[in-house]
Amino acid sequence: MIDQGISKQTLQRLPFYLGYLKTLDKVTVETVSATTIAEALNLNQVQVRKDLASVCSLGRPKIGYVTQELICEIEHFLGYDNAESAVIIGAGKLGKALLGYRGFEEYGLNIVAAFDADENVVGTEENGKKIFPMSKLKNLCERMKIHIGIITVPAEYAQRVCDSLVESGILAIWNFAPVHLTVPEHILVQNENMASSLAVLSKHLSQKFSEEAQKIG
Amino acid sequence: MIDQGISKQTLQRLPFYLGYLKTLDKVTVETVSATTIAEALNLNQVQVRKDLASVCSLGRPKIGYVTQELICEIEHFLGYDNAESAVIIGAGKLGKALLGYRGFEEYGLNIVAAFDADENVVGTEENGKKIFPMSKLKNLCERMKIHIGIITVPAEYAQRVCDSLVESGILAIWNFAPVHLTVPEHILVQNENMASSLAVLSKHLSQKFSEEAQKIG
DNA sequence: CGTATATCGATATATCTTTATCGATATAAT
DNA sequence: ATTATATCGATAAAGATATATCGATATACG
Numbered sequence: 001m002i003d004q005g006i007s008k009q010t011l012q013r014l015p016f017y018l019g020y021l022k023t024l025d026k027v028t029v030e031t032v033s034a035t036t037i038a039e040a041l042n043l044n045q046v047q048v049r050k051d052l053a054s055v056c057s058l059g060r061p062k063i064g065y066v067t068q069e070l071i072c073e074i075e076h077f078l079g080y081d082n083a084e085s086a087v088i089i090g091a092g093k094l095g096k097a098l099l100g101y102r103g104f105e106e107y108g109l110n111i112v113a114a115f116d117a118d119e120n121v122v123g124t125e126e127n128g129k130k131i132f133p134m135s136k137l138k139n140l141c142e143r144m145k146i147h148i149g150i151i152t153v154p155a156e157y158a159q160r161v162c163d164s165l166v167e168s169g170i171l172a173i174w175n176f177a178p179v180h181l182t183v184p185e186h187i188l189v190q191n192e193n194m195a196s197s198l199a200v201l202s203k204h205l206s207q208k209f210s211e212e213a214q215k216i217g
Numbered sequence: 218m219i220d221q222g223i224s225k226q227t228l229q230r231l232p233f234y235l236g237y238l239k240t241l242d243k244v245t246v247e248t249v250s251a252t253t254i255a256e257a258l259n260l261n262q263v264q265v266r267k268d269l270a271s272v273c274s275l276g277r278p279k280i281g282y283v284t285q286e287l288i289c290e291i292e293h294f295l296g297y298d299n300a301e302s303a304v305i306i307g308a309g310k311l312g313k314a315l316l317g318y319r320g321f322e323e324y325g326l327n328i329v330a331a332f333d334a335d336e337n338v339v340g341t342e343e344n345g346k347k348i349f350p351m352s353k354l355k356n357l358c359e360r361m362k363i364h365i366g367i368i369t370v371p372a373e374y375a376q377r378v379c380d381s382l383v384e385s386g387i388l389a390i391w392n393f394a395p396v397h398l399t400v401p402e403h404i405l406v407q408n409e410n411m412a413s414s415l416a417v418l419s420k421h422l423s424q425k426f427s428e429e430a431q432k433i434g
Numbered sequence: 435c436g437t438a439t440a441t442c443g444a445t446a447t448a449t450c451t452t453t454a455t456c457g458a459t460a461t462a463a464t
Numbered sequence: 465a466t467t468a469t470a471t472c473g474a475t476a477a478a479g480a481t482a483t484a485t486c487g488a489t490a491t492a493c494g
Contacts (some may be wrong), residue, residue: 006420007480007481008417009480009481009482010416010481011413011416011417011420012342012410012413012416012417013413014416015395015410015412015413015415015416016396016397016410016413017285018489019372019395019396019397019412020396020397027305033440033441033442034441034442035440035441040397041397041449042397044433044482044483044484045441045483046482046483046484047481048481049441049442049443050443050482053442053443057442058443059439059442059443060441060442060489060490061440061441061488061489061490061491062439062440062442062489062490062491062492063440063441063442063444063490063491064440064441064442075492076249078415078419078420079419079420079422079423082423084419084422086464093313093314093317093318094314094318096310096314097310097313097314098416100310101310101311101383103395103411104359104415107411107412107415108415108419109415109419141407146377147422148418148422155236169420171422172418172421172422174414174418176414177282178232178236178320179233179236179237180233180237180257180259182259186425188417188421190414190417190418192411192414193232194320194321194324194409194411195232195234195236195324196228196229196230196233196390197229197391197407197409198228198232198295198321198324198325198326199228199231199232199295200229200392200405200407201226201365201389201405201407202295202296202301202325202326202389203223203228203295203296204289204388204389204405205296205301205364205365205388205389208388208403209380211229217467224450224451226450226451227451236466249466250470250471250472251471251472252470252471261452261453261454262453263452263455263473264451264452264453266472266473267452267473270472270473275469275472276473277459277460277472277473278458278459278460278461278470278471278472278473279459279461279462279469279470279471279472280460280461280470280471281470281471281472296453306471309451340442367482376440
């Protein structure tokens with residue numbers, strides 16, 4: 001398995017493959033071809049084949065891939081069988097929603113606690129997970145060897161929180177605040193920027209509308 | 218302004234530019250250069266210049282762009298001054314968190330209501346927004362000319378919900394369910410797939426760890 | 435047993451995205 | 465006024481990603 005130099009795009013498609021494969025019946029669908037997967041997910045078949053090649057053992061001509069093997073290999077590749085612990089900074093609505101979401105366990109993510117500067121939420125719990133004051137962040141991260149930090153604070157505090165996380169030994173940051181974060185080279189920031197997604201949506205709409213207008217006018 | 222054929226990547230960077238520009242002092246920072254923006258956001262200056270060129274009026278050599286003008290032009294381009302209405306399908310934890318998030322208004326998104334199949338939440342309110350039964354979806358969307366649908370239901374229901382949205386006249390879908398959605402050609406699906414983001418994060422970590430192991434071993 | 439077909443992997447081509455380079459221009463400094 | 469410099473826009477080069485093509489191979493069918 002060559003897991004170096006896999007592209008971000010491929011990485012992001014793998015969960016879609018996995019989701020599709022899991023909808024297939026274990027008993028009847030013993031094998032599955034790249035062609036079939038591609039059709040189900042509206043992708044190019046060569047793309048699917050290439051993506052799978054970078055993750056899994058050989059497929060067989062005319063047959064495809066052994067479904068259950070493929071599932072295991074993708075899951076292993078994505079680390080679903082080797083959970084990482086994470087902390088959430090910011091126990092507002094979004095932070096609490098993420099704390100309460102049980103799906104993350106399935107994806108190999110184990111959120112162990114949240115932190116917040118607001119004294120009113122510190123000390124409370126959400127989904128059985130405690131909310132600590134910011135002062136405890138570094139100690140807890142180091143003690144529990146936590147490497148993932150999730151930022152769900154308002155934009156104006158995000159960089160400061162980010163710096164604290166880096167100082168606490170965090171190596172990867174999942175940033176829900178709509179700002180750019182500056183970090184040392186070895187730290188990864190994955191932005192979940194709702195504003196960016198909305199930009200794509202609303203541009204699509206305005207283009208549709210201007211097309212309509214042109215047809216009519 | 219040529220807003221056709223702008224790339225998705227450019228579109229997704231625009232909100233970052235905007236956020237940065239808004240942190241600048243209105244009085245003292247009358248103009249700003251692509252170089253400055255690029256440095257602040259860790260981007261290539263040519264990329265920034267090209268992105269801005271596709272959105273805004275001319276910059277001036279040696280000077281750059283007029284900050285306030287640039288802000289207005291990006292906001293207008295992204296439709297922040299021309300709000301679109303949206304509905305949320307799925308009033309679970311995530312759906313409610315999104316209903317409660319006030320930041321969307323700033324981005325030109327106005328969530329007017331939520332829908333859910335669960336009778337226990339139907340009839341309740343969140344952040345002053347009502348939760349309706351699924352049976353009311355089509356009527357409300359048509360009556361209020363709603364074109365954006367946000368899907369926050371579990372994966373297994375997502376495609377069915379998606380079909381209902383399309384039937385209700387929705388043109389763009391923001392999908393938080395971790396599955397691929399099949400839609401007619403003219404409909405846009407923007408996936409906010411947490412599993413994909415996590416895949417990127419956890420791969421970065423496992424790579425870091427294997428690098429470390431190699432150094433030691 | 436030979437032929438047709440679905441599929442694979444590999445290689446080649448096309449497209450899209452990012453980065454580098456270069457001449458032009460507006461301001462500041464000498 | 466001349467020169468230096470920061471910046472622009474445009475064009476070119478490089479790099480990444482997606483798609484098409486082709487020979488090889490495993491099965492099914494006649």
